[in-house]
Amino acid sequence: MSATPAARRPLIAALTGAGISTDSGIPDYRGPNGLWRREPDAEKLVTYRYYVADEEIRRRAWVMRRDVGAAFAEPNPGHRALVELERAGVPLRVLTQNVDGLHQKAGLPDRKVFELHGTAQQVVCLGCGERGTMAAVLERVAAGEGDPPCRECGAVLKPATVMFGELLDPVVLDKAQAVAAACQVFLAIGSTLQVHPAAGLVDIAVAAGARLIVVNATETPYDHVAEEVIREPISASLPGLVRRILAGEFG
Incomplete structure (x- = not known):
């Protein structure tokens, strides 16, 4: 045909x-072997109010993104x-x-x-709005920065994704x-x-x-x-x- x-x-x-x-x-999130089923608490890592308020949540979130490897898939x-x-x-x-x-x-x-x-290939500063690449921030995490701040103003960085609550x-x-x-x-x-x-x-x-x-x-x-x-x-x-x-x- x-x-x-x-x-x-x-x-x-x-x-x-x-x-x-x-x-x-x-990994997916809600499937039979999804991240939320394996570790329900992980949903906090992509929930805006938890992410902004808690440095430890941000540290865990950066480690998750490093380990998931979406930036290099x-x-x-x-x-x-x-x-x-x-x-x-x-x-x-x-x-x-x-x-x-x-x-x-x-x-x-x-x-x-x-x-x-949104996109996990970029990050955005919650202070000044500056954007950068996720790969560059993950390099900083690999070098030992647990919660890398914005290099322009020092405020919190987050992935340029839509988190729960946004x-x-x-x-x-x-x-x-x-x-x-x-x-x-x-x-x-x-x-x-x-x-x-x-x-x-x-x-x-x-x-x-x-x-x-x-x-x-x-x-x-x-x-x-x-x-x-x-x-x-x-x-x-x-x-x-x-x-x-x-x-x-x-x-």
Whole structure:
């Protein structure tokens, strides 16, 4: 079967969660072996009020980020499958709950990736707003700084991610909602679809008539409205799904 001509290809929105990055060595949070299940107290490390108030929480948070290794992780076949889709000329926008930057590292243009929860590739000063790279701060942690302060003003540094207790960037969220409302196919990949407002993007897409495909290891609250649910590992199943899209199976 020949690929669908680019002019007729539907707009694809892909909401990606932690499950797409587990094969890159980054643990998920709410899955059967997720970080929150193994160490419930770890949620404090990414909760804004605890992080700002407690130096020991910040020390533990920097160690966690050093050990998780998101700053040095590499894309896996799941990330690369979405790049293949985009490079084939399919209109694609990725709405990601992830902060690892692996979609861009795999080759997707920045303008096609909407990072709903910010990025762990950068840090931001809570005093002066100065930004820097996560890699540089983790080098300071490795050198013995437990809670590295901002080198410009001495205030607290935090990852440029949206912590629990913080609001999503309204500009990014508005753009993601517009994509969800306009797409013809909505892929929910590696997300439990339990965290709002990101999960609410599925509601917007379905209400607008999009075909929903869920690719996730465990059940989600939206499986019952999905046209298809895929339980196989993402690195193995997503390349096959992309081939089906390119063959025109979804319009």
